Amino acid sequence: MGSLMSSPAKIQTVLPAASCENCGVRRLCLPVALDAKDLDRMEELVRARPRLERGDYLYWAGDAFNSLYAVKSGAMKTFGITSDGEEQLTGFFFPGEVVGLDAIDNGIYNCNAVALADTQLCEIPYARLDDLGDALPALPRELTRILSRELLADCKMLTMVGRMTAGQRIACFLFNLSGRLADHNGGEIEHIELPMSREDIANYLGLTIETVSRKLGELKKQGLIGVAGRRVDLLDRDGLAEICPF
Amino acid sequence: MGSLMSSPAKIQTVLPAASCENCGVRRLCLPVALDAKDLDRMEELVRARPRLERGDYLYWAGDAFNSLYAVKSGAMKTFGITSDGEEQLTGFFFPGEVVGLDAIDNGIYNCNAVALADTQLCEIPYARLDDLGDALPALPRELTRILSRELLADCKMLTMVGRMTAGQRIACFLFNLSGRLADHNGGEIEHIELPMSREDIANYLGLTIETVSRKLGELKKQGLIGVAGRRVDLLDRDGLAEICPF
DNA sequence: CGACGAATTGAAATAGCTCAAATGACGTGG
DNA sequence: CCACGTCATTTGAGCTATTTCAATTCGTCG
The missing domain is CATH 1.10.10.10 (Winged helix-like DNA-binding domain superfamily/Winged helix DNA-binding domain)
Structure with missing residues (x-):
């Protein structure tokens, strides 16, 4: 097993440049429900935009959870490793989709996240997203929808793999x-x-x-x-x- | 194959009597982070407490989504049916756990939910929960955690079934x-x-x-x-x- | 061009499925 | 309280889809 190991992540931190407003995946992404004014506050929050090359790790299972990541372009995969060394891929993520959601509850990334191609991401620091949510209820609301959607997708996967x-x-x-x-x-x-x-x-x-x-x-x-x-x-x-x- | 069909749900709506405050599963359930004052508002919201007998349906796949349901006692299962008639069980739910989360996004229950034993539930009308969330940010925050936890559990299931x-x-x-x-x-x-x-x-x-x-x-x-x-x-x-x- | 990893193809092995029958648990009615 | 019917579970034996192991072929990049 295990040919997935790769070079350590070389995350180039790019300071905010692109805006949510003009983002190609805006209507799929978290700020989908925000108006122009609120978008500004969202953009302040989305600070770093690491760019990954194919095979780069975004995070490892066990890392402390700090941020969600929205895929702008490219593609990611997440996978876990069981104690007997088996790998199980738990998801593919394409532009507009959010990586790291399963880490919110326990504060630790539970999977490894790796780029499948050159990939641009938006880093969304969760603590700040959480804060901003108090002022902009549309944000937690949309987050809930995204989580729910992901849950449904997982049910379908279960059906596929199980039956x-x-x-x-x-x-x-x-x-x-x-x-x-x-x-x-x-x-x-x-x-x-x-x-x-x-x-x-x-x-x-x-x-x-x-x-x-x-x-x-x-x-x-x-x-x-x-x-x-x-x-x-x-x-x-x-x-x-x-x-x-x- | 389908021996799961059963008599239509006979939901006995029991008006508020038990309170979240004294609920045995309080520390597992949605209002876990609320203080006494806010608990009152939560209790107003959780108005109906359906009681199901073994085999009763709580809802069917395709029904309009209106409420989440917290399990107080007993146990539930949810399952989907594929177009070729195969059933796939997607979850078991025990006291303190919440049923219906995968329906939030698309507004339709995607699975059937059936009681495995005599089961007491708290009905949480989602629209009102959503409203109350604006005033009590702890609520959407906890909902997010619950969803995230569920997501992680599903990943583990995928690993189990897949590998x-x-x-x-x-x-x-x-x-x-x-x-x-x-x-x-x-x-x-x-x-x-x-x-x-x-x-x-x-x-x-x-x-x-x-x-x-x-x-x-x-x-x-x-x-x-x-x-x-x-x-x-x-x-x-x-x-x-x-x-x-x- | 040559080499290395990824993908395909083939043949043999097997875990889990299917079909079938036996046993057990439980509620009903006499 | 017991006999019976029903349904859930266990057990058995052969079958099959998928895996495993092994060998080619393809594609890409230095």
């Missing part, structure tokens, strides 16, 4: 991915450039890398998708939907 | 259960009275009922636990811990 066949998991995974990537790309998407390796996919879905490869191959042979390395084309959405039992 | 063997899942499950039941029973617990059937356990852990039965039998044969129907005794915690790789 579906390998083929179904792959189909659902591709569907879900295309939906999320479409969110911040305007409309529909038929072509996906996977930011994660087969190993990541396998690990996420509770499968082996070989099974992922084989099932992708089958879907390809059936003409439902096109696969070429990390490029995947959803050729027959309806056919895929038939496989994916959500 | 562990049947025996490991069972061991972890028993561990987790004993911990949660101990929470509101004072201290340690060596004896568990399972409120759920083997079918529920199997469904929760992504196994079949037969495998659950067999693995429980093995653990018993190894002297790690005692099993007699729904009574389980944790005879050798360390031995169990060795199996459970968290």
Whole structure:
């Protein structure tokens, strides 16, 4: 197991430059409900914007929790390690999504967070977000919504991993991915450039890398998708939907 | 497959009588951070206290979301149904825990919620909780913590279902259960009275009922636990811990 | 071009599933 | 209080989807 280890994080702290107001993922992100005036206060808070390269760690499991991180561009993954050395990928995070939510309660990051590609993040110091929440109730309200959404997503993952066949998991995974990537790309998407390796996919879905490869191959042979390395084309959405039992 | 269908919910609405202040699960529940004065306002809000019998539905997947429900006594389960009729249990809920959190974002209950035993609940109308949150910031703060905790629990479930063997899942499950039941029973617990059937356990852990039965039998044969129907005794915690790789 | 990691493909092994039957627990009605 | 029916659980035996192990192929980067 374990080829995920990588060089230590080289976080370049970039002081506030880009603004939430003009951010490409604004309508997906935390300040979605804030008006112009309140946005300013949010921007004060979002101070550092570390930029990660593929393979860089944002944080390690066990680190003290200080900040949430919103993905501006790129992609992240989070994974835990069991005491017997098994890795379990617990999530992928794309632009507009927030990393670190599961650490709020116990004050410790419970997973490792690693960049899957060059990734820009907004650092949101949690203590300050919490304070600002007293003045701007829209903020905790939106945070609650985001948490709830994440919870629902996890339930779906549980169903996928607990009850579906390998083929179904792959189909659902591709569907879900295309939906999320479409969110911040305007409309529909038929072509996906996977930011994660087969190993990541396998690990996420509770499968082996070989099974992922084989099932992708089958879907390809059936003409439902096109696969070429990390490029995947959803050729027959309806056919895929038939496989994916959500 | 579906033997879970049951008679329609017969929710007996019991008007306020018990108070949060004297509630046995207060230190686990939402108002944990409120002082005496604020507790009053919380109690106004928690108006109805439905009582369910075993098998009663609290809500169905697809129902409009109006309230969260805190478990006072008894136990609940939530489960979703995929389009091909498979059921997936997504959670068990014990005293002090809150049901319905995954419905906040999209305003619809995404799962079915059913009582596993005679169960007393506190109904927390979400709109009013939201309003009250503006005045009492401790409330949304605690809600956030609860959501975050739930998120972390789901990550652990993912790891269990995705990467562990049947025996490991069972061991972890028993561990987790004993911990949660101990929470509101004072201290340690060596004896568990399972409120759920083997079918529920199997469904929760992504196994079949037969495998659950067999693995429980093995653990018993190894002297790690005692099993007699729904009574389980944790005879050798360390031995169990060795199996459970968290 | 050559080398190394990632991905695919193949063949054999297995954990857990499915199907089937036996046993046990429990409430009902005589 | 006992006999019976129902439903939950256990146990058994064979089966299968996925894993494991092993060997190629592909892709990328120095």
